[in-house]
Amino acid sequence: MPSNKIIHTVIEKSNIPLAAPSANLSTKPSGTCIEDIKEDFYNKVDILVDGGKCNIGIESTVVKVVDGVPVILRPGFVTEDDIKNVVR
Secondary structure, eight states, X not given: OOXXXXXXXXXXXXXXXXXXXXXXXXXXXXXXXHHHHHHHHTTTOSOOOOOOSOSSOSOOXXXXXXXXXXXXXXXXXXXXXXXXXXXX
16 A cells, blocks of 8 residues: 555545556666656656655565465565564
């Protein structure tokens, strides 16, 4: 779940499930500010929302729950121990 207040408002107002990847093209690292990604996405997306510089600067942890067990598909800032502490 992003920490940015702008996207929280978008999620809340949309009234539909949302999933979004990090702002990067395949094989490139995720940008941590809009300047990092502007050129890559120019003429490829309709809108870029500048929510300011990222606080963390690394990819999100992606988790899938399989038969009630969380499985990390991509490691990121949230660690396996962090997840275990929440699901216990």
